Structures are given as structure tokens and as C-alpha cells.
Amino acid sequence: MAIDITQFRQVFFEESLEGLETMEASLLQLAEGTPAEETINTIFRAAHSMKGGGGTFGFQELTSFTHVLESLLDEMRSGRRLVTQEAISLLLQAVDVLRGMLAALQAGTAIDQPQVTEIQTQLEALWHGPVESAPHPPAGLERAGAPVLSPASGGWHIAFHPCPTMLQTGNDPVRLFRELETLGTLTVRVDMTRLPALAELDPETCYLAWELTLHGAVCREQVSAVFDWVEGDCALSLTPFAAPQASGGAPGLPSPEPAMSVERRIGLERRQPAVATETNSIRVNIAKIDALINTVGELVITQAMLSQLRDGFDMRHLDKLRDGLDQLERNTRELQESVMSIRMLPISFALNRFPRLVHDLGQQLGKKVQLTMAGAQTEIDKTVMEKIGDPLMHLVRNALDHGIEPPVRRMEAGKPETGCLHLHAYHQGGAIVIEVSDDGAGLNRDKILRKAREQGLVGEDETPPDEQVYDLIFQAGFSTAETISEISGRGVGMDVVRRNIKNLSGTIDVFSAGGSGTTFTIRLPLTLAILDGQLVRVGRETYIVPLVAIVESVQIDTTLMHTVAGQSTLYKLRDDYIPIVRLGDLFCVQQDGGADTEKLLIVVESAGQKIGLIVDALLGQQQVVIKSLETNFRRIEGVSGATILGDGTVALILDSAGLLRLAQYRAGTSIGLQRAETAWQAA
Amino acid sequence: MASILAVDDSTSMRQMVTFTLQSAGYEVMEAQDGEQALGIAQSTKVNLVLTDVNMPKMDGIALIRALRALPHYKFTPILMLTTESAPEKKQEGKAAGATGWIVKPFNPDQLLATIKKVLG
Numbered sequence: 001m002a003i004d005i006t007q008f009r010q011v012f013f014e015e016s017l018e019g020l021e022t023m024e025a026s027l028l029q030l031a032e033g034t035p036a037e038e039t040i041n042t043i044f045r046a047a048h049s050m051k052g053g054g055g056t057f058g059f060q061e062l063t064s065f066t067h068v069l070e071s072l073l074d075e076m077r078s079g080r081r082l083v084t085q086e087a088i089s090l091l092l093q094a095v096d097v098l099r100g101m102l103a104a105l106q107a108g109t110a111i112d113q114p115q116v117t118e119i120q121t122q123l124e125a126l127w128h129g130p131v132e133s134a135p136h137p138p139a140g141l142e143r144a145g146a147p148v149l150s151p152a153s154g155g156w157h158i159a160f161h162p163c164p165t166m167l168q169t170g171n172d173p174v175r176l177f178r179e180l181e182t183l184g185t186l187t188v189r190v191d192m193t194r195l196p197a198l199a200e201l202d203p204e205t206c207y208l209a210w211e212l213t214l215h216g217a218v219c220r221e222q223v224s225a226v227f228d229w230v231e232g233d234c235a236l237s238l239t240p241f242a243a244p245q246a247s248g249g250a251p252g253l254p255s256p257e258p259a260m261s262v263e264r265r266i267g268l269e270r271r272q273p274a275v276a277t278e279t280n281s282i283r284v285n286i287a288k289i290d291a292l293i294n295t296v297g298e299l300v301i302t303q304a305m306l307s308q309l310r311d312g313f314d315m316r317h318l319d320k321l322r323d324g325l326d327q328l329e330r331n332t333r334e335l336q337e338s339v340m341s342i343r344m345l346p347i348s349f350a351l352n353r354f355p356r357l358v359h360d361l362g363q364q365l366g367k368k369v370q371l372t373m374a375g376a377q378t379e380i381d382k383t384v385m386e387k388i389g390d391p392l393m394h395l396v397r398n399a400l401d402h403g404i405e406p407p408v409r410r411m412e413a414g415k416p417e418t419g420c421l422h423l424h425a426y427h428q429g430g431a432i433v434i435e436v437s438d439d440g441a442g443l444n445r446d447k448i449l450r451k452a453r454e455q456g457l458v459g460e461d462e463t464p465p466d467e468q469v470y471d472l473i474f475q476a477g478f479s480t481a482e483t484i485s486e487i488s489g490r491g492v493g494m495d496v497v498r499r500n501i502k503n504l505s506g507t508i509d510v511f512s513a514g515g516s517g518t519t520f521t522i523r524l525p526l527t528l529a530i531l532d533g534q535l536v537r538v539g540r541e542t543y544i545v546p547l548v549a550i551v552e553s554v555q556i557d558t559t560l561m562h563t564v565a566g567q568s569t570l571y572k573l574r575d576d577y578i579p580i581v582r583l584g585d586l587f588c589v590q591q592d593g594g595a596d597t598e599k600l601l602i603v604v605e606s607a608g609q610k611i612g613l614i615v616d617a618l619l620g621q622q623q624v625v626i627k628s629l630e631t632n633f634r635r636i637e638g639v640s641g642a643t644i645l646g647d648g649t650v651a652l653i654l655d656s657a658g659l660l661r662l663a664q665y666r667a668g669t670s671i672g673l674q675r676a677e678t679a680w681q682a683a
Numbered sequence: 684m685a686s687i688l689a690v691d692d693s694t695s696m697r698q699m700v701t702f703t704l705q706s707a708g709y710e711v712m713e714a715q716d717g718e719q720a721l722g723i724a725q726s727t728k729v730n731l732v733l734t735d736v737n738m739p740k741m742d743g744i745a746l747i748r749a750l751r752a753l754p755h756y757k758f759t760p761i762l763m764l765t766t767e768s769a770p771e772k773k774q775e776g777k778a779a780g781a782t783g784w785i786v787k788p789f790n791p792d793q794l795l796a797t798i799k800k801v802l803g
């Protein structure tokens with residue numbers, strides 16, 4: 001029977017990559033000296049599984065590499081070898097090599113052989129001094145050749161005396177005889193001399209012994225292979241005998257082929273060129289699937305109930321109908337939540353690479369850094385997570401390169417030698433917040449200001465508040481690092497970071513206290529597909545304002561409205577002046593007549609800037625599914641998408657940042673936000 | 684048809700083993716580690732146990748020992764899936780009561796041949 005096991009390769013790849021991650025994380029926890037048992041066992045198991053799977057699924061390259069790795073780890077595990085920093089570094093490199101190998105095998109491309117060989121040689125050197133350059137032949141190949149040992153020409157006399165306990169290992173003598181029979185003609189003679197009287201007989205003990213004669217040109221190895229599993233559990237003697245002349249010689253004897261064919265086939269299975277079977281898959285917790293199925297079940301029940309109601313409906317059943325519809329609504333909401341949660345993954349998937357990165361960078365830069373992470377189980381949409389990786393990476397690199405000082409400088413500043421880098425993820429009001437904070441030198445206000453003046457971003461005599469100064473680091477081409485290092489400092493970065501985050505409908509802010517560190521705060525929506533919206537009415541049109549953007553809604557007090565610089569209007573909101581936009585004017589929609597006092601002002605915030613929107617009325621709040629305007633129509637400034645309301649009409653979803661831009665463009669004037677605005681456009 | 688309990692912490696291995704055995708008509712139950720396997724074994728009787736050695740929680744050796752202590756598993760064939768680099772594991776397994784072993788890497792044909800050999 002031909003069984004195609006290539007179908008399991010994808011699973012093997014996924015599991016191996018996961019294994020590598022575990023391995024890496026554990027390696028980073030590994031202390032020098034004698035390792036913690038569980039940690040080293042975990043590392044060993046990962047290598048071990050990969051070796052076994054590699055061989056089974058036909059990746060010999062992987063097997064021979066992991067073999068060396070496993071042997072080395074085994075020595076550490078058994079305490080025969082101490083763990084050194086050097087060994088940890090080498091093992092981490094081995095993890096990288098394996099990752100590369102897996103990627104190449106998965107893609108069906110060539111493995112980076114020089115790199116593999118180099119690390120493998122180093123591992124071998126570490127393993128037990130200089131060894132033969134050729135690695136151990138991949139497991140299995142050794143047995144691939146047919147046994148060449150001379151067979152007994154006639155056959156074998158076999159004396160088989162099991163120990164009394166042999167049965168308790170599950171080895172049945174009958175099985176052994178059956179197997180021997182496949183090698184040649186077998187005669188069996190039982191020896192019952194040890195059999196006690198029935199009353200004394202213990203049914204679990206083996207009292208029997210056998211004398212066997214196997215006729216055939218079979219070699220010793222084949223015979224003893226049959227008894228492989230019972231070695232030590234029996235007394236076995238094999239005596240060859242010559243073939244009687246009269247029998248006509250070997251040709252007529254059964255071929256030894258059948259028993260060995262299995263062994264010989266090892267290694268024959270050739271790997272087919274890798275097919276592009278990579279799917280953009282997601283691993284989902286079974287509990288989530290169960291919840292989904294459960295909800296669908298309830299939905300079916302509700303549907304059945306409503307159908308039943310339809311037959312012979314009259315007004316007396318109105319209450320029942322209402323209940324049914326309520327239930328339907330509940331089911332729908334639950335279903336939506338369940339489906340959404342399937343796309344949600346713990347953010348640890350994005351954070352897991354940082355321990356290694358921090359370890360490596362710290363060594364490279366000669367800095368001591370301790371990384372702590374909190375909230376790694378916080379769930380986030382898969383798409384958002386994929387895109388947040390790079391910006392986070394950038395922030396972490398920056399923190400190590402520019403934020404945390406070298407040990408000497410830290411000591412001088414009276415801080416502990418080891419710097420702290422903290423990654424913290426948590427939910428806050430429908431958004432996920434990720435903080436990257438360090439206890440390094442903090443942002444240098446004077447340096448940033450000097451640079452900004454050089455670039456003409458800030459006037460010579462202006463002294464903007466700290467927040468605005470720090471915000472300048474998000475400008476394109478703005479870097480205060482004196483030397484451009486390999487790690488960061490090319491001035492491409494923070495602006496890209498902000499743009500990437502903005503593309504995810506998120507924001508990034510920086511807070512810094514000179515001398516005691518910097519904190520970057522990223523806010524991201526939980527998902528990109530659905531948002532909580534506030535429905536607003538402007539004339540006869542309905543628009544949706546994302547709830548997260550709304551700061552407050554106020555009744556308009558016309559005495560607080562001030563028109564400045566000709567056209568643009570500001571509203572005094574407590575101590576702030578905020579620009580206001582009449583949505584009707586902006587979208588050329590006839591707003592309700594009547595005084596402004598009858599209208600409402602919705603204050604929305606975007607990137608730290610507030611703006612007031614004048615609307616006629618607030619309608620309900622609801623979750624809306626975002627439909628892209630760009631794919632269905634075209635991009636419109638001030639509108640981030642559209643949705644379909646319950647009554648079938650299309651409503652536009654407003655984008656506060658875009659509205660701000662649009663309003664200022666229309667007004668064509670400065671309202672004191674111009675600089676921020678330029679920054680935005682540059683970004 | 685005979686029932687088999689396949690124990691391995693590696694999903695790909697387990698799937699491959701299960702698929703192979705099921706294609707040959709065996710009824711297969713799966714467990715991810717020794718603990719889970721023991722739980723299954725305590726409540727049902729299978730005709731053969733096939734276990735990996737290196738596993739988290741309870742490893743293969745400990746599982747074999749625990750299974751042999753169960754009255755209904757005293758004589759059940761238990762095969763270890765082991766790598767060649769660990770000959771001492773075979774001995775350890777035997778001492779714990781393993782019937783035999785299958786050396787990794789193996790292909791489906793070898794697996795089936797060995798299982799057939801044991802189950803007849």
C-alpha cells in the first residue's frame with residue numbers, strides 16, 4: 001500500500017518552527033553552568049522531535065544537522081557538559097540555521113549549505129573535540145544496504161529458553177515463530193519439562209522452552225533480528241548447520257528477501273520537489289471553534305422557532321415573535337464575536353522574537369539589558385499583528401541603541417548597570433495598547449530642538465512644549481544620532497513607524513523624562529474589519545464617526561464660537577481652542593435650518609489634535625462592518641470607508657485626521673496647527 | 684479490527700502514524716503525552732500501544748511503567764518509537780516492560796510491517 005506522507009510535511013514545518021521558537025526562548029533563559037532540568041529538557045525535546053520528523057518526512061539534511069545538535073544537548077542534559085555562554089551563542093546560531101533550512105525546504109529552494117556546514121562543524125567541534133569531518137550518516141542509511149554476511153547454507157538450530165517473566169513485556173513467542181517462518185521452513189519442538197502441576201501453575205509465567213529448526217540460506221543477523229526485542233529476556237543459542245547434499249542446493253530455498261525488504265526500503269523514498277502548499281493558515285484554539293459551533297447550533301434553533309411562528313401567524317403571537325427576534329439578535333452578536341475571536345491571536349506571536357533580538361543586540365552593543373514583557377496573552381487581530389511587528393522591532397532597536405546607555409555611563413548616572421526594557425500590551429476601551437519603555441537616557445530636548453531649528457521646522461525664537469518637541473522625532477529624515485550605526489540612526493524610521501501604525505488606524509505617542517527613559521505608546525484598533533460607530537445625522541444624510549475617535553459631544557454655545565483669520569472658526573472648549581467643521585458645508589449637504597444652538601458639536605481627536613464637527617443630531621451607536629471605498633468606488637479625503645445600515649442605505653464612515661486636513665485645506669489658513677499639519681502631510 | 688493507541692508530542696508524527704494505521708484499517712486513538720495516554724488507557728483497553736519516548740509531562744518510559752501496572756495492560760504489546768542515537772533508551776524501555784521498538788526514522792510500510800508482526 002502506498003501511503004503518501006508528504007501531506008504531513010506542512011504540519012511538520014509548522015510544528016518545527018514552533019519548536020524552534022520554544023528552543024530559542026529556552027536558550028535565552030539558560031544560565032551558565034548546570035542548566036535547569038526542565039529548560040534543557042525542553043530544548044532537547046525540540047531538537048529531538050525535529051530529528052525524528054526530519055528523517056521520517058525525508059529531510060536528511062535536517063536529520064544530520066539536528067543529530068549533532070541533539071548529541072550536544074544530550075551531554076548538557078545529562079550533566080556531562082557545562083553550559084557556557086559560547087555554547088548558548090552557538091546553539092542560537094544553530095536555531096537560525098535550522099530556521100533557514102526549514103524555510104528553504106518548505107519553499108523547495110536550495111539550502112544555504114556553506115552556512116549549515118560551518119555551524120555544524122562548530123557544533124561538532126564543541127561536541128567532542130575534532131571529529132571526522134563527515135557527520136554521522138543520516139539515521140537509516142546504515143541499514144539500507146543488504147546484509148552481506150555469509151548465510152548458513154543449510155539453516156539454523158535455535159534453542160530458545162524464555163525467562164519466566166518474558167510474557168510480561170507483551171512478547172508472545174508465537175509472534176516470533178511466525179516471523180521466523182517468513183525466513184524459511186520452520187519446525188518447532190516444545191520443551192515442557194519446567195511445566196509445574198496445574199495447581200502450582202501461575203498463568204502469567206512462561207514455563208515453556210522451544211527447540212527450533214529453520215531451513216534456509218538465512219544469515220545469523222536475520223535470525224537474531226527476530227529475537228531483537230526479547231534479548232535479555234531469554235537464553236538463545238543459534239547453531240548453523242550445513243545443507244544436506246541431496247537437497248539440491250540453495251536455489252530452491254525460500255529467498256531471505258521478504259523479511260528484509262522493509263528495512264531496505266528505508267531511504268528510498270525520494271523527496272518530491274516541494275509543491276507550494278503553503279497556505280495562509282491560522283491556528284485556532286479548539287475552544288473557540290467549539291464556541292462557534294455552539295452558537296451556530298443556537299442560531300439554527302432560533303431560526304426553526306421563527307419558521308414555526310410564520311405558519312399561522314396572528315397578532316397574538318407578536319410577543320413570541322419579538323422574543324424570537326431578540327434571540328436572533330443575541331445569536332448574531334455571539335456569532336460575530338466568535339468569528340472575530342478566531343482571527344484574534346495572542347500578541348506573544350509578535351513579541352516572542354524580542355528576547356533573542358535584545359540578547360543579540362545587547363551583546364553586539366556591549367550593553368546589559370533586561371527585557372520584561374507583560375500582557376503577552378493579549379489578543380489582537382492577525383492582520384494587525386503581522387503589520388505591527390516591524391514598527392515594534394524598530395522601537396526596540398532604537399531603545400537599545402539610543403535609549404539605554406552603556407553600563408559605565410549608567411553607573412555614572414547612578415543607575416543600575418543593567419538597563420530595563422519593558423514591553424507591555426493591554427486592552428483599553430476597544431483598543432489595544434502596546435507600550436515600549438526603557439529606563440535609558442531619554443530624549444534630549446535640546447538636541448532635538450537644535451536639529452529642528454537647523455531644518456527649519458521650528459523658528460529660532462519659538463519654545464514649543466516638550467510634547468511637541470518630542471513629536472518631532474516622527475518627522476521624515478529626522479535623526480539626532482551622531483553616528484549612523486548598523487542598528488539604527490539613518491533617520492529613516494520613526495516617520496515610517498508612525499506611517500505604518502497610522503495605516504492600521506492606530507496612533508503612536510512618545511513620552512520622555514530626560515535622564516530616566518522613554519516610553520512609546522502605540523494604540524491600535526482591535527480589528528480592522530468592524531468598528532463601533534456613532535451614527536450622526538447631517539441634513540438627510542447619515543454619517544458614522546468611529547466611537548474611539550470621539551472625545552465628547554456638547555451642545556453648542558454660540559458665545560464660545562470665534563471666527564479667526566477670515567474664515568476658519570474656533571470653538572473655546574474649556575481652556576482649548578479647537579477648529580470646527582460644518583459637515584454640511586464640507587460635504588455640500590443641506591443641513592437643518594435653525595440656530596447653531598440646536599445643533600451638536602462632536603469633538604473628535606486624531607493624533608493629539610482635537611476638532612469639532614457640527615452635526616444636526618446624534619442617532620444610535622452600532623457596530624458597523626467596514627466596506628472599503630477604494631475597492632468599490634475611489635478614495636475620498638475625509639472618508640475612511642462605508643457601511644450598509646440596517647435599512648439598506650449606505651453610510652460613509654468619517655476619518656477625523658482626513659477631515660482635519662480637508663478643513664484646513666478648505667480654509668486655507670493657519671489655525672496654529674499648521675506645523676502639526678505639515679508634519680502630518682510629510683508623514 | 685484491532686485498536687491502537689498512538690502517543691507522540693509531535694503533531695506531524697502523530698498524524699502520520701494515525702493516517703498510516705487508519706489506512707490499514709486499524710482503529711486509532713491519539714494522545715499527546717504520557718499523561719493523556721494513561722488517562723485513555725485507564726478507561727479503555729486497546730490492543731497495542733505505540734509511544735514516543737521523549738515527551739513532556741510523562742515520557743514514554745514512565746508511561747510504559749504505568750501501563751504495566753494496570754491489570755488490563757499487563758500483556759498488551761507496547762512499542763516504543765525511538766531514535767537510533769538512544770540505544771540505552773531501548774534498554775530502559777525494556778526494563779520498564781516495553782515489548783519492542785520501532786526505530787525512527789521509519790516509513791509507513793515499515794510501521795505497518797512491524798504492527799502486523801505484533802498483532803498477527
